Amino acid sequence: MSTATQTPAAPRSTAPSGIPFSRLLQVEFRKSWDTKASFWLLFALGAVVVAAEFIAAIVLAVNGDGDTTVDLGTFAGVAGFVCELMLPVVAILLVTSEWTQRTAMVTFALEPRRDRVITAKLGVALIWTLVTVVFALVMGVLFNLFYGAVGGSVTWTGGAGVVGFVIVQCALMLIGFAWAALVLNTPAAIVIYYAFWFAVPTILGIGNALIGWFDSFSRWIFFQQATGPLYDGFWNMSAGEWGHLIVAVLIWLGAPLLLGLRRISRAEVK
Amino acid sequence: MIKVEGLTRVYGAYTAVDDVTFTCEPGRVTGFLGPNGAGKSTTMRIMVGLTPPTKGRTTIKGVDYHDLPNPGRTVGVLLDASAQHGGRTGREVLTLSAMTMGLPSSRVDEMLQLVSLSPSEAKRRVKNYSLGMKQRLGIANALLGDPEILILDEPANGLDPAGIRWMRGLLKSYADRGGTVLLSSHLLHEVEMIADEMILIGRGKILAQGDRAALLSHNTKVETLATSLDNDGLSAALSAKGIPVVPAGEGLRITAEPVEVGRTAVEHHIVLTDLRSGDGGLEELFLQLTADTQREGVVA
Ligand SMILES: Nc1ncnc2c1ncn2[C@@H]1O[C@H](COP(=O)(O)OP(=O)(O)OP(=O)(O)O)[C@@H](O)[C@H]1O
Numbered sequence: 001m002s003t004a005t006q007t008p009a010a011p012r013s014t015a016p017s018g019i020p021f022s023r024l025l026q027v028e029f030r031k032s033w034d035t036k037a038s039f040w041l042l043f044a045l046g047a048v049v050v051a052a053e054f055i056a057a058i059v060l061a062v063n064g065d066g067d068t069t070v071d072l073g074t075f076a077g078v079a080g081f082v083c084e085l086m087l088p089v090v091a092i093l094l095v096t097s098e099w100t101q102r103t104a105m106v107t108f109a110l111e112p113r114r115d116r117v118i119t120a121k122l123g124v125a126l127i128w129t130l131v132t133v134v135f136a137l138v139m140g141v142l143f144n145l146f147y148g149a150v151g152g153s154v155t156w157t158g159g160a161g162v163v164g165f166v167i168v169q170c171a172l173m174l175i176g177f178a179w180a181a182l183v184l185n186t187p188a189a190i191v192i193y194y195a196f197w198f199a200v201p202t203i204l205g206i207g208n209a210l211i212g213w214f215d216s217f218s219r220w221i222f223f224q225q226a227t228g229p230l231y232d233g234f235w236n237m238s239a240g241e242w243g244h245l246i247v248a249v250l251i252w253l254g255a256p257l258l259l260g261l262r263r264i265s266r267a268e269v270k
Numbered sequence: 271m272i273k274v275e276g277l278t279r280v281y282g283a284y285t286a287v288d289d290v291t292f293t294c295e296p297g298r299v300t301g302f303l304g305p306n307g308a309g310k311s312t313t314m315r316i317m318v319g320l321t322p323p324t325k326g327r328t329t330i331k332g333v334d335y336h337d338l339p340n341p342g343r344t345v346g347v348l349l350d351a352s353a354q355h356g357g358r359t360g361r362e363v364l365t366l367s368a369m370t371m372g373l374p375s376s377r378v379d380e381m382l383q384l385v386s387l388s389p390s391e392a393k394r395r396v397k398n399y400s401l402g403m404k405q406r407l408g409i410a411n412a413l414l415g416d417p418e419i420l421i422l423d424e425p426a427n428g429l430d431p432a433g434i435r436w437m438r439g440l441l442k443s444y445a446d447r448g449g450t451v452l453l454s455s456h457l458l459h460e461v462e463m464i465a466d467e468m469i470l471i472g473r474g475k476i477l478a479q480g481d482r483a484a485l486l487s488h489n490t491k492v493e494t495l496a497t498s499l500d501n502d503g504l505s506a507a508l509s510a511k512g513i514p515v516v517p518a519g520e521g522l523r524i525t526a527e528p529v530e531v532g533r534t535a536v537e538h539h540i541v542l543t544d545l546r547s548g549d550g551g552l553e554e555l556f557l558q559l560t561a562d563t564q565r566e567g568v569v570a
């Protein structure tokens with residue numbers, strides 16, 4: 001390598017101004033797609049949503065003979081299954097890759113107010129959730145139109161389900177984010193999330209079936225059950241339902257997020 | 271200016287940094303020198319807020335690192351060149367830092383050129399970089415914000431001889447223009463050549479600090495290395511005068527001025543084939559001071 005003769009400009013002594021939050025958001029957003037791995041994860045997310053919708057449309061068209069009525073929620077629900085699996089992984093990687101790749105050393109040296117960086121990451125995770133959800137809904141509308149065009153019966157209702165869908169997707173993504181902040185390890189965070197999403201409901205279901213009083217306990221921690229009423233419109237929820245929802249969210253999202261933020265702000269970065 | 275006051279960091283029962291106090295002045299290159307595991311990196315991590323101290327504090331231009339509004343524009347930091355996302359290109363790494371600091375992307379090109387990373391190398395992913403290329407990228411990253419203070423942990427690590435010389439010049443001129451430079455190393459020769467000021471650390475404690483002359487004045491040990499055609503005779507003659515002598519390699523290590531050894535040789539008609547002062551300069555001092563903290567045990 002030849003060695004440049006040029007030297008940097010003389011060191012300044014004027015006080016620079018702070019880093020605005022919008023800039024941190026921009027940087028974190030860029031980090032969310034600027035590596036091969038993160039780019040293809042996002043690409044796969046979109047591709048799988050389209051593929052799932054397509055398959056659902058074909059199944060409906062073949063099986064339903066036009067008898068099955070689809071509404072806005074039908075196709076959104078199909079996309080939802082994909083989002084539930086993949087969006088939290090996107091959120092998890094936003095946090096854990098700083099630790100596994102050790103880039104946190106540079107990130108936090110440039111912005112030592114770590115909570116601002118984490119908040120920016122949270123913002124980016126929300127942006128991607130909303131982008132995916134909107135994408136899924138647009139796909140839903142398109143497939144609704146397509147299904148109607150091939151002679152299926154379509155209604156344009158199901159708005160409450162859509163609102164519930166958006167809220168639940170955001171919450172699930174945040175749960176992935178929160179556990180990632182707590183364990184700071186990619187595989188561990190993914191395992192915890194999938195355990196939460198697949199194993200916990202099964203275990204609670206078995207408990208409910210076998211033990212009489214278990215149900216009155218499990219409804220406070222059964223996330224899928226507690227979020228169920230959201231799909232009928234949160235404006236229709238009873239006080240009891242709100243109570244179960246709030247407690248479940250505090251347990252699965254609030255506690256790990258709080259502990260995780262505390263851990264990150266105190267951790268030694270090396 | 272960097273100020274470190276009474277800095278202590280404890281890991282469990284182990285004190286990695288023990289009541290360390292020093293100052294790095296503007297316009298000077300300060301070398302932070304110590305054997306492996308002495309606590310150099312730990313001290314530097316504390317300086318930039320990556321490791322919380324157990325006791326004591328560090329300030330940059332009088333304020334806590336956490337209170338610098340846009341620290342990258344004031345302090346250039348290189349702690350570990352391998353701490354980069356392997357999947358990003360070199361240019362992308364610098365672009366992210368430049369964005370965070372609010373710098374134009376032209377600054378990225380300037381820095382790539384400064385550290386001699388070619389455009390095609392800048393497009394490669396960091397995981398495919400050689401050690402020296404990563405180091406150059408790290409140096410570019412530290413210089414990006416045009417900071418007045420540089421904190422570099424073993425910056426010469428992995429650089430080729432031309433690269434080391436280039437870096438030496440770069441840091442010297444940086445300090446000459448009023449910048450503050452702190453760099454660590456476990457290699458004395460590397461630091462000796464550029465540092466105006468040296469801080470010796472061993473097992474977390476500061477052993478000595480000051481410029482070259484001040485450090486050498488620490489070395490009160492008078493020693494001579496001599497080889498003669500009759501080492502046994504010389505040894506016996508010196509011992510008779512009450513001067514301690516120990517065999518060292520082909521010759522003798524004598525606790526006395528060379529002139530005294532020469533005189534004794536003449537008196538006893540012994541032919542000297544080699545006679546020199548054994549204080550060994552800074553290296554001897556370094557080894558002496560860190561003798562009990564060296565992994566290789568007693569060296570002197
Ligand atoms: N998290 C930790 N837990 C326990 N001990 C630690 C921890 N971090 C550092 N240490 C210890 O602190 C000591 C100082 O380490 P440090 O990395 O600062 O040394 P160094 O002077 O940079 O050495 P080198 O020249 O090899 O880079 C070492 O003995 C190390 O093992």
Ligand SMILES: [Mg+2]
Pocket residue numbers: 310311312423
């Ligand atoms: Mg070190």
